[in-house]
Amino acid sequence: MGLQVNDAGFVVTDLIKAIVAQRDRLSEIDGAIGDGDHGVNMAKGFNLCAQALGTPTPGLKESLATLGNTLMAGIGGSMGPLYGTFFNEMADSLDGVTELDAPAFARMVRAGLDGVLDIGGAKPGDKTLLDTLVPAVEAFEAALAAGKPYKVALDDMTEAARQGRDSTVGMIARVGRASRLGERSRGVLDAGSASCCVILETMAGSVAPKVA
Numbered sequence: 001m002g003l004q005v006n007d008a009g010f011v012v013t014d015l016i017k018a019i020v021a022q023r024d025r026l027s028e029i030d031g032a033i034g035d036g037d038h039g040v041n042m043a044k045g046f047n048l049c050a051q052a053l054g055t056p057t058p059g060l061k062e063s064l065a066t067l068g069n070t071l072m073a074g075i076g077g078s079m080g081p082l083y084g085t086f087f088n089e090m091a092d093s094l095d096g097v098t099e100l101d102a103p104a105f106a107r108m109v110r111a112g113l114d115g116v117l118d119i120g121g122a123k124p125g126d127k128t129l130l131d132t133l134v135p136a137v138e139a140f141e142a143a144l145a146a147g148k149p150y151k152v153a154l155d156d157m158t159e160a161a162r163q164g165r166d167s168t169v170g171m172i173a174r175v176g177r178a179s180r181l182g183e184r185s186r187g188v189l190d191a192g193s194a195s196c197c198v199i200l201e202t203m204a205g206s207v208a209p210k211v212a
Helices: 010-021 023-031 038-053 060-074 079-093 102-119 130-145 150-170 177-185 191-210
Strands: none
Touching: 010 023, 010 038, 010 060, 010 191, 023 038, 023 191, 038 060, 038 079, 038 191, 060 079, 079 102, 079 191, 102 130, 102 150, 102 191, 130 150, 130 191, 150 191
């Protein structure tokens, strides 16, 4: 018996704890070339989700949808719509799914990525969360295609997310407020990539102990 979708709401509660714990670090990263409020805004949105979820925590599909809708309503700027869409699309991918096996996880994160690509004007290399998300999703899919076990694919996803996050240091921001800085935006992490890495690391860390 694998990890059941109806029993996996803990993934979202783990995400809430992780983002709240990283609030100050994410805001510090953002402060280098942004408003310095990314962590504060993210923690606010995720805390609002914790209140909306209540107890006991619902299943993964409902919990992801609650998180997505809460972020849409509770975070200003571009991050609310981007992350709101990310989590809502992942929730929608679980329609009719009972077990969060490796193929279901792959479809889930791919749906989230596609949703972000659909609403945003950015692409990899623009110094955004896509520089974390795209390589991470592709690494998970490649691992499955190569016949690697679920846990190994999660490890590959996490490693690709970290490398993607770190790659933003050398990039010039092409979209958003930081794009006005031009060359001065080079040399620091992108805050969106950093928060996206926290999310993907946490999801992998939550799911891995529950799967074969």
